[in-house]
Amino acid sequence: GIQVEQSPPDLILQEGANSTLRCNFSDSVNNLQWFHQNPWGQLINLFYIPSGTKQNGRLSATTVATERYSLLYISSSQTTDSGVYFCAVGVRVSGGGADGLTFGKGTHLIIQP
């Protein structure tokens, strides 16, 4: 099956710092999503970004599908950004629906005040 590698595995930053999280995947995909799992376990969908660049407030993401990687940028970090960031990939099925996502191991981010 498809392999998803995320780096770095752990990251500790001071409030206000910027960070870049990377996701490499082993095969062509047409479904890539970034999630944030907060300390209470809730999984929040940040982006659906199979290619191109998107921005949402302090977060932005870029996927270069031809080179099989995606980047998540977090600017001006806040303590509430702490948690685990997962990259997940899959395949959209023609005719509707989508196959299940394969998740990376995640980047554990700690933002210190």
Added chain:
Amino acid sequence: AAGVIQSPRHLIKEKRETATLKCYPIPRHDTVYWYQQGPGQDPQFLISFYEKMQSDKGSIPDRFSAQQFSDYHSELNMSSLELGDSALYFCASSSTVKAFFGQGTRLTVV
């Protein structure tokens, strides 16, 4: 806005017992997914349904089964529970691929 609703939020079962987890997807979403997340692990895909038909299957044990009903809610049935089944079970739904996750059911097998 309505989110994915899962019940129960917490469940404690003994080994060899049976458990049923329920999921109510976001209205008008046509796809439901089930994931299992062990402690310190990434979520693992179990099974999905598109318009009430099973559409994809992942690493779901034979002891587990799932179905989606006419009202689009879904249930994950787990039998002969083992200690290793202790995990957070997520349901997610989507209408256009982007998946929205419920808050999960934390299952503890003792």
